[in-house]
Amino acid sequence: MKTIIEPFRIKSVEPIYFTSRQQREGLLQKAHYNPFLLNARDVIIDLLTDSGTSAMSSEQWAGIMRGDESYAGSESFFRFEKVIKDLTGMPYVIPTHQGRASEKILFTVIGGEGKCVISNTLFDTTRANVEFSGAEGIDLLCPEGKIPAIPASFKGNMDTAALSRVIEERTPASIAMVMITVTNNSGGGQPVSMANIREVSRICKQHGILMFIDACRFAENCYFIKEREEGYAHTTIANIAKELFSYADGCTMSAKKDAFANIGGFIALKDETITEQCRNLLIITEGFPTYGGLAGRDLEAIAIGLQEIMEEGYLKYRIRSIAYIGEKLDEYGIPYIKPTGGHAVYLDAKAFMDHIPVHEYPGQVLSSALYLEGGIRSVEIGSVMFGKYGTDGSLISPPMELVRLAFPRRVYTQSHIDYVAEVIVEVYKRRKEYGGLKITYESPMLRHFTAQFELI
Secondary structure (H helix, E strand, O other): OOOOOOOOOOOOOOOOOOOOHHHHHHHHHHOOOOHHHOOHHHOOEEOOOOOOOOOOOHHHHHHHHHOOOOOOOOHHHHHHHHHHHHHHOOOEEEEEOOHHHHHHHHHHHHOOOOOEEEEOOOOHHHHHHHHHOOOEEEEOEOHHHHOOOOOOOOOOOEOHHHHHHHHHHHOHHHEEEEEEEOOEOOOOOEOOOHHHHHHHHHHHHHHOOOEEEEOOOHHHHHHHHHHHOOOOOOOOHHHHHHHHHHOOOEEEEEOOOOOOOOOOEEEEEOOHHHHHHHHHHHHHHOOOOOOOOOOHHHHHHHHHHHHHOOOHHHHHHHHHHHHHHHHHHHOOOOOEOOOOOOOEEEEEHHHHOOOOOHHHOHHHHHHHHHHHHHOEEOEEEOHHHHOEEOOOOOEEOOOOOEEEEEOOOOOOOHHHHHHHHHHHHHHHHOHHHOOOEEEEEOOOOOHHHOOEEEEO
């Protein structure tokens, strides 16, 4: 295949500051072996998240200058609203300052004690907001999605047979909603098929259960549908997206992902009563309904970004550049979730650091090692992020121990990607030199953000 070239030109740059391995050793120790606690200046390649870290286009920056900062009835809001209505087909749009604000409002209204939220996989903040409302989060990932080494086209799918069983066991009245995350972030950035979304929607309608989409990376998911699912090869991304959203009663989105924005989010809904309840809470917590915690300039940037993300040339480059890293890792037999997803490479830390037991957090060890060897910041998605404790105090681990390297959109070039692959290979060759970690401090919720560790 020809060299992957970026479908954009660089107009503005910022410097990267290089550290030595010796310096990083001290910095990592000072950060208690948690990459979240590192200063950004001390990171060479920052793959901690693709959320809010993308590079905006010249059109988005022009939109920033056009932003209408009126407190109520801003023209920027009406442009924002129209783009989202056209995209989702949903009549009610509520702006928020980011995705977790949307989740907090939605689950405060719909969640609560005695209820549950079923998902293909809830991500960290989504699960935290579900649980904070008093509800229970239940993940029903398809069987193939739990086996990193075996490729499949749609490993982000929900297990629909398991969904029917849970509905029967729990009763529909106890289920606040079913939420499908596209792409499935905790499951390796893997896509969900249109057939799966359609079937989940059918089951929900049959039982009178709300069905929502967590739409953070909807465009990447739509591109996978176009490439892999029969009947969509000649359908535009916009039309695939319209069909996808048509099966849902509502959606939440962090615009910090597939809208290229540095801040922002929204809730889109079909039900007027739920909308009214959410808006009332929005006014208390976020702001007036036509700005929702955002400046007018942010509303403009999001509206433009939601249109730019559906450009197929960009999506082809985005998906191909992630696959390229997977091909480099295959040359050395390095374990990762196959095939690569849309926004990140997910290393299989359990297989990568197979000498470290799960209660010594192999994913956190691997994430620390990537920083130590090459100044790369990544995030653990395993027993630190999703682990719980049993009644006897023992660790209850999730099915997979992963390390995610999430690539900001339009930020890094091909040479950066080659460097990342080289560092992963170097760590793999030296993996037996690394030992386990233990937690010395943790918060009761979302502990991975602030947890502290020490070497065992």
